[in-house]
Structure formats: structure tokens, C-alpha cells
Amino acid sequence: MSHATNQFEYVSSAMLPTRFGQFTIHGFVETSSQQEHVALSYGEWQADDVVPIRIHSECLTGDALFSTRCDCGFQLEKALQNIVEQGKGVLLYLRQEGRGIGLLNKIRAYKLQDSGMDTVEANEHLGFDADLRDYGICKLMLETLKIDKVALMTNNPKKRKALENMGINVVSRTPIDHGLTLDNRNYLRTKTEKMGHQFDPHLFKDK
Numbered sequence: 001m002s003h004a005t006n007q008f009e010y011v012s013s014a015m016l017p018t019r020f021g022q023f024t025i026h027g028f029v030e031t032s033s034q035q036e037h038v039a040l041s042y043g044e045w046q047a048d049d050v051v052p053i054r055i056h057s058e059c060l061t062g063d064a065l066f067s068t069r070c071d072c073g074f075q076l077e078k079a080l081q082n083i084v085e086q087g088k089g090v091l092l093y094l095r096q097e098g099r100g101i102g103l104l105n106k107i108r109a110y111k112l113q114d115s116g117m118d119t120v121e122a123n124e125h126l127g128f129d130a131d132l133r134d135y136g137i138c139k140l141m142l143e144t145l146k147i148d149k150v151a152l153m154t155n156n157p158k159k160r161k162a163l164e165n166m167g168i169n170v171v172s173r174t175p176i177d178h179g180l181t182l183d184n185r186n187y188l189r190t191k192t193e194k195m196g197h198q199f200d201p202h203l204f205k206d207k
């Protein structure tokens with residue numbers, strides 16, 4: 001199947017066996033920017049079902065290179081495990097590296113954080129807002145996958161709000177394991193204090 005709107009094209013899908021289970025990978029391209037995104041689906045659902053979903057923003061360092069500077073790799077793994085445990089679900093993997101500033105700017109931001117700035121200050125120093133992501137394509141991806149109601153896995157209430165503002169029916173938000181390490185403790189603290197993320201209040205106690 002392949003179909004296009006004036007905003008994006010659903011290109012193709014194929015089986016994707018993973019360490020966690022048998023997924024199907026679906027390819028999408030935004031026609032204006034040619035940005036490519038993928039969705040991984042697992043199991044089956046009816047039109048009225050609430051489907052567990054994770055919207056994951058690309059983090060090459062955390063997702064593929066095992067970085068513990070952030071919680072991205074931990075969350076990606078946990079999301080796929082959760083979906084398999086629940087018997088169905090979808091991971092939308094959006095190519096919005098570095099909250100939208102791109103990989104090389106993220107490395108610049110890391111260098112600034114190495115010399116004392118937090119993640120928000122580093123973005124600002126480089127001339128960017130803290131978060132440049134746009135979730136517009138999610139609505140089109142969910143429509144293509146025939147999902148009307150979602151149970152969203154995220155610690156970021158602003159992500160829920162962004163989806164609801166686009167008319168997506170977010171039935172619930174469940175937190176997702178953040179993989180606290182000594183390396184990402186300050187990063188997670190900044191996300192809580194400056195970006196509105198909601199973690200377990202005991203997370204930073206005695207650390």
C-alpha cells in the first residue's frame with residue numbers, strides 16, 4: 001500500500017523481527033522536507049480500541065550508541081518491551097534529533113553542558129528554543145495505522161497537550177522508565193525543573 005497527501009506519503013511496510021518480538025515497520029516521508037520517519041507496530045486492534053503508543057524522538061547517541069548522558073535509549077527499549085507485554089501497540093520514531101536542533105548541534109550543546117550549562121541553557125546559548133519539535137505528522141501516521149484512541153507513554157505532559165491540540169484522543173498518559181544513571185541525573189533534574197517533565201518525586205532523593 002502507498003498513498004500520499006499534500007503533507008506526507010506512506011511509502012511501504014515490512015516485517016521487522018526485533019530482540020523484543022515481531023514488529024512491522026512502516027515508512028513515511030514528509031513531502032515538503034523529505035524527512036523520513038518510521039512507525040513500528042505490534043499486534044492487532046479494532047477501530048474502537050485504545051492502543052498503547054510511544055512517540056520517540058531520534059537520539060542517535062542514546063538509541064544506537066548506548067549513551068547514558070540521557071534517558072532516550074532506556075526509554076526506547078522499555079517502550080518496545082511494554083508494547084509487547086500489552087500485546088499491541090505502536091512506536092512512532094520521529095527523526096527530530098536533539099529535540100529538533102540536529103545531531104551536530106546536539107554535540108555542540110553537549111560540549112557546553114560539559115562546561116557547566118544545563119540542557120536548556122546550552123540550547124539558548126546556541127540560539128535555539130529548548131524544544132523545537134513538531135508532532136504534526138503523528139496524526140497522519142496514526143490515521144494511516146487506523147488508530148483513534150491512544151494510551152501515551154511519556155513523562156512529558158507537554159507532549160500529551162501537543163497531541164490533544166491536534167485532535168488526537170489521548171485516553172491516558174503513563175510514565176516511562178527513565179533509566180536514572182549518574183551520567184544523566186542532572187539532565188533529568190533539568191527536564192523536571194525547567195521543562196515540566198514528571199518523574200517519580202523520590203527519583204532524586206539520596207542521589
Ligand SMILES: Nc1nc2c(ncn2[C@@H]2O[C@H](COP(=O)(O)OP(=O)(O)OP(=O)(O)O)[C@@H](O)[C@H]2O)c(=O)[nH]1
Pocket residue numbers: 055056057058059060070071072075096097098099100101106109110113119123153154155156159176191
Ligand atoms: N538539544 C538537546 N537535545 C537532547 C539532549 N539530550 C537528549 N536530547 C534529545 O532529546 C530528545 C528526547 O526528548 P526528551 O526531552 O528527552 O524527552 P521527551 O521526548 O520530551 O519526553 P519522553 O516522552 O518522556 O521521553 C531526543 O531527540 C534527544 O536527541 C540535549 O542535551 N540537548
